[in-house]
Amino acid sequence: MNKITVFCELNKEKNALSSCSYELITKAYELSKQAQELNNTEFFIEAICCDNVENIENKEKIFSSGANKFVLIENKNIENHNFDVLKDTFLNYYKDNKSDVILFPATAPMRHCAPCITVNLDCGLVADCIDLNFILKDENLMLSATRPTFGSELMATIISKKLPQCATIRPGIFKNKTVKDENGEFIKIQSEIENNKKIKLISNILQNNNDEINIEGAEIILCAGYGLNSANREYFKKLEKIAQITKTQIGCTRKVVDFGIMDSKYQIGLTGSNTKAQLYIGFGVAGAIQHMCSVKNSKKIVAINTDADAEIFNYCDYKIVGDAKKIIDEILTQIEQ
Amino acid sequence: MNIVVCVKQVPDVDNVKWTKENNLDRSAMLTKLNPHDEWALDYAIKIKNQFKNVSVTALTMGPNQAKEILDYALAKGATRAILLTDKLFAGSDTLATAKILSSAIKKYVPDFDLILTGQIAQDGDTAQTPASMAQLLDIKSVSNIIDIKNADKNTAIVAKKNKESIDILELSTPCLIAIQQEMKESHLPKIEDYAQAQKSTIEVYGAQDIDLDKSEIGILGSPTMVYKAYRPEVTKNAQEIKEDFAKEVLNFIRSCANE
Numbered sequence: 001m002n003k004i005t006v007f008c009e010l011n012k013e014k015n016a017l018s019s020c021s022y023e024l025i026t027k028a029y030e031l032s033k034q035a036q037e038l039n040n041t042e043f044f045i046e047a048i049c050c051d052n053v054e055n056i057e058n059k060e061k062i063f064s065s066g067a068n069k070f071v072l073i074e075n076k077n078i079e080n081h082n083f084d085v086l087k088d089t090f091l092n093y094y095k096d097n098k099s100d101v102i103l104f105p106a107t108a109p110m111r112h113c114a115p116c117i118t119v120n121l122d123c124g125l126v127a128d129c130i131d132l133n134f135i136l137k138d139e140n141l142m143l144s145a146t147r148p149t150f151g152s153e154l155m156a157t158i159i160s161k162k163l164p165q166c167a168t169i170r171p172g173i174f175k176n177k178t179v180k181d182e183n184g185e186f187i188k189i190q191s192e193i194e195n196n197k198k199i200k201l202i203s204n205i206l207q208n209n210n211d212e213i214n215i216e217g218a219e220i221i222l223c224a225g226y227g228l229n230s231a232n233r234e235y236f237k238k239l240e241k242i243a244q245i246t247k248t249q250i251g252c253t254r255k256v257v258d259f260g261i262m263d264s265k266y267q268i269g270l271t272g273s274n275t276k277a278q279l280y281i282g283f284g285v286a287g288a289i290q291h292m293c294s295v296k297n298s299k300k301i302v303a304i305n306t307d308a309d310a311e312i313f314n315y316c317d318y319k320i321v322g323d324a325k326k327i328i329d330e331i332l333t334q335i336e337q
Numbered sequence: 338m339n340i341v342v343c344v345k346q347v348p349d350v351d352n353v354k355w356t357k358e359n360n361l362d363r364s365a366m367l368t369k370l371n372p373h374d375e376w377a378l379d380y381a382i383k384i385k386n387q388f389k390n391v392s393v394t395a396l397t398m399g400p401n402q403a404k405e406i407l408d409y410a411l412a413k414g415a416t417r418a419i420l421l422t423d424k425l426f427a428g429s430d431t432l433a434t435a436k437i438l439s440s441a442i443k444k445y446v447p448d449f450d451l452i453l454t455g456q457i458a459q460d461g462d463t464a465q466t467p468a469s470m471a472q473l474l475d476i477k478s479v480s481n482i483i484d485i486k487n488a489d490k491n492t493a494i495v496a497k498k499n500k501e502s503i504d505i506l507e508l509s510t511p512c513l514i515a516i517q518q519e520m521k522e523s524h525l526p527k528i529e530d531y532a533q534a535q536k537s538t539i540e541v542y543g544a545q546d547i548d549l550d551k552s553e554i555g556i557l558g559s560p561t562m563v564y565k566a567y568r569p570e571v572t573k574n575a576q577e578i579k580e581d582f583a584k585e586v587l588n589f590i591r592s593c594a595n596e
Contacts, residue, residue, distance in 0.1 A: 081497065081504050083468075084477065108500065112480045112515075115431065115465040119472040124432060124560030127463035135564075144564055150350055150460055155569050162560040197477040200507040202494070207502055220593055246590050270462075279593040281586060289569055302589055303575070304582070318589075319575040320582050330583030 001044055002035075004028040005099040005164070006067070007090070007114070008049040009107060016057040017049060019216075020105035020171035022065045027132060027174040028103060029066025031143075034134045041141055044068050046099065050089045050191070052078045063184035065176055070184060071097075075191040083113040084195040091120055092193055099164050101143050103132075106168035114168050124160040126167040130293060132174075135159070143167070148270060148293050172216045172274035173297065213265050215273035218249035220281075221298070223268060226255040227284020227305060227324055236261055238328050239283055245335050251275065253291050269294045283324040287312025338391045338490040340381045340451045341442055343467070344374040344410060346403045347460040355568070370406040372519075373455025379520040380485045381453050382414040388489065392416045394446050398426055398437055404539055411534035412526035419445060423543040428556035431461075435469035437554055440547040442474065445540070450490055450510040456480060456517040464515075471513040479506060480515035 006028050008021035025047050032043035047067040049056070054074060062070045075089045104114040106128045118125040131146035143165040146157045160166065215221065222243050228235040236256070243250040251268040252261070268275055270290035280298035284305060285291065292315045295301065303316040304324040313319045320327070346368050354365040370378075378395065385391040395410035397403050398421040407418035421441050429437060442449060452474075454467040464480070471478030484496040486505070495514055497504040508514075526534075544554060552558055578585050 080499075081479075081506055082477070108481055111464050112468045112478070115435075115468045116472050116478075119432060119435065119469045122432070122560075124430060125465060126561055127431075127461075127465055137564075148569075149462060149566075150348070153350065153568070154566055156566045157564045158561050159564045160561050198509075199477055199479065202505040202507055205503045205505070220590060246594070248590060248594075279589055281589065293569070300589070300593070301573075302586065304586070313575055315573055316575045317573065318578055318585075320578045320585075322582050327582045327586060331587055334583055334587060 002041055003044045003046055003099040004031060004101040004103065005094075006045065006047045007102060007104045007110070007117075008047050009105050009110065010049060010051045010053060010056065014057065015053070017047075017062060018105065018107075018171075019176065020107065020169075021047070021049070022061065022176040023171070023174040024103045024105060024169055025062060025065040025067050026177050026179060027169070028101075029179050031101070031132060031134055035141055038134055038136050039139075039141060043100070046071065046097070048073065048090065048093070050075060050078065050086055050093075052076050055188070059186060060182035064178045064180060064182045066179045068184055070186050071189065072187070073189045073191050075193060077192070077194050079199075079201070080109070081201050082195075082197070082199040083109070083116050084197045085193060086113060087116045087120070088193045088195055089191050090117060092191065093189065094121075102164045102166045104166070104168045106170045111168055114166070118166050121164065123162045123164055123166060126158045126160070129167045129169045130173050132167065132169065148290065153289060170274060172276055172294075175276070213249070215249060215251050215266070215268060215275055218275065218277050220246075220248040220279045221251050221268070221275050221277045222248050223280060223282045223285055223295075224250065224252040224256055224262065225282060225285030225305075225324070226253060226259070227286065228328075229259070229261070230325070233261055235325050235328055238332060242328065242331055242335065249277075253285055253288070282312055282316070283328065285312050286310055287315060338384070338388060338451070339394070339446060339449045340384060340391065340453060341394045341396055341446050341449050342374070342378045342381045342410070342415065343438060343452065343454040343470075344378065344395055344397045344406055345371045345455075345458050346397065346399050346406045347371045347458055350459050368402070368405070370409055371455055371458045371460075373457055373459075373516060375455075376519050376523070377453040377455050377514075377516040378410055378413055378415065379523045380516060381451075383520065383522070384451075384485070384488050385414060385416070394419060394449075396438065396441065396446075397421065398429075398434060407539050408531070408534060409526065411537050412530040414530075416537070418537060418539045420539050420541045421543075421547070422541060425544040425551060425555045428559060429554060430559035430561045431463050431465040431469055432560060433554050433558040435466050435473055436549055436558065437547065438466070439470045439473040440549050441542065442470075444547055445542070451488060451493060452476075452511075452513040454513065454515050456482075456515045467513055467515040474511075474513070476511045476513055477508055478513040478515070479508065481517045482514050483518035485514065485516075
């Protein structure tokens with residue numbers, strides 16, 4: 001049987017799968033539909049979650065998102081800071097349940113864990129993909145995975161010559177959808193697997209995160225570009241004020257972070273967050289590809305830049321050739337009235 | 338104590354040049370030591386300066402030109418430098434690269450205690466090679482490390498950055514640590530450091546020197562291959578707003594918020 005395996009992560013707070021896991025399950029379902037159209041091949045979609053957890057919420061959504069089967073493997077020895085037990089738990093199940101494709105979320109932990117798994121399967125792994133398709137090559141169905149490379153100046157589409165064909169996929173790129181009914185096969189496995197490669201957790205320090213930042217889930221993003229810079233950096237504060245009043249989310253570009261103006265948690269782009277907002281407005285954003293890759297899934301993109309040839313104007317729906325600073329001042333005057 | 342630092346020569350991605358045919362013009366681009374690898378090297382030198390008898394081996398795979406970054410590593414304080422170069426290595430993906438590097442370490446630095454790497458390389462940005470190497474060497478590994486608090490022959494204590502917290506972790510050696518953040522006390526080598534470095538010779542090894550079959554290295558040994566590479570295309574035709582900028586922007590926000 002042809003099979004796509006989705007390696008799922010847990011959202012510990014909700015005790016349910018992470019949002020990226022649902023995104024990948026829906027994408028796996030869509031890939032299966034694509035394979036059907038290309039050469040009438042059907043794929044079985046299996047979602048797997050290995051963690052130190054007895055049961056999880058909202059299993060119906062796993063099935064309605066596209067999975068045919070959900071496997072929960074409980075192992076009390078799995079720890080967040082050490083992937084060797086997680087890896088062995090998965091590999092132990094996988095050796096009797098092989099697959100053609102394995103999809104992993106490209107979160108920081110999984111970008112470490114996924115290669116630990118694929119090296120042991122002696123197969124390839126495409127990192128941090130932003131697009132997935134099946135293609136026919138010499139009449140064989142192959143997974144083609146596209147990712148930005150060279151500081152996102154270049155897009156590379158990569159295929160794997162060996163099975164399983166594996167990829168890590170950036171969160172927030174694909175949309176989770178209800179694609180079928182809530183029925184599917186659920187199995188729970190208890191695992192006792194241990195690993196002698198111990199890493200001792202001495203302490204866990206929570207970082208100050210008083211303000212709510214949710215770039216990936218925000219409906220409206222106001223993005224500060226380096227074009228807002230001035231001697232006292234007042235326009236970044238002003239834009240934050242507008243975001244507060246209009247209850248929208250502020251974000252920024254890498255350059256703004258690199259110059260120490262805003263914290264990296266606000267960064268949108270290759271090394272920051274992705275957005276699929278209903279509305280994105282770029283204030284003085286130049287439009288570097290590494291930034292735009294993470295913005296282009298927004299429904300409506302508005303760009304303000306003094307330079308009529310700014311790169312961002314090639315990606316936006318509405319362009320304003322003008323000074324974003326002046327416009328910020330005017331907006332503030334209007335909303336304070 | 339023996340430390341291996343894996344380094345890579347990368348093109349300067351902030352100064353990418355294109356040919357007329359819209360291909361990357363690699364020959365026109367300046368190359369440099371991958372920044373994350375330099376941070377890893379800085380930590381290794383810091384540890385070297387704390388203890389007696391610490392050796393720091395800078396290891397790279399690349400063309401002959403990659404000797405430049407090994408010279409730099411020696412000037413910064415590395416005590417040994419190894420270049421793995423061979424036409425048969427060309428086209429290696431992360432799996433094949435990890436096999437080559439880990440085989441070379443097994444053979445030429447078998448008594449290593451610590452392997453330090455950068456979290457990512459600026460050109461490929463896969464971040465997969467370090468974890469893959471650790472698996473092949475059968476040692477524990479940690480990534481997203483923002484500080485090495487302490488490291489000696491037996492133990493390393495590191496700070497790992499998570500999304501919303503920082504873990505302080507203790508690992509027994511041998512282990513691999515992937516560095517994500519710049520070390521504050523980094524320094525550039527001086528001219529006399531380069532002069533001193535000239536006394537060390539760079540060891541050069543090829544495919545026949547490491548114990549791997551031809552089917553495991555280079556293009557043959559790489560399960561992944563680039564199907565096509567292209568410059569992202571511009572697709573949209575923007576509608577220009579010509580007046581009442583602030584009002585229009587506010588209208589966008591308000592109408593979206595009301596939907």
